[in-house]
Amino acid sequence: MIVPATTAMVTEAAQRLLAQGEDLTRRTIHYAAQYLLLYDRAFAGCDYTQLVSIVRLWQRGFAS
Numbered sequence: 001m002i003v004p005a006t007t008a009m010v011t012e013a014a015q016r017l018l019a020q021g022e023d024l025t026r027r028t029i030h031y032a033a034q035y036l037l038l039y040d041r042a043f044a045g046c047d048y049t050q051l052v053s054i055v056r057l058w059q060r061g062f063a064s
Helices: 007-019 029-039 048-060
Strands: none
Touching: 007 029, 007 048, 029 048
16 A cells, blocks of 8 residues: 655654754755655655655645
């Protein structure tokens, strides 16, 4: 089952990662999406291509 990602999910994950010293705003879109997909349980089951689009929106300040 594919889980739809949202910019709100990325915002929450980015805040958690920032507390650990990782700033997703300084990473490429593909790096951030791959990092979230591989290491954040909230994104398990997400479609990579859709997650890249959501991360792009998030980095540009838009909401999904």
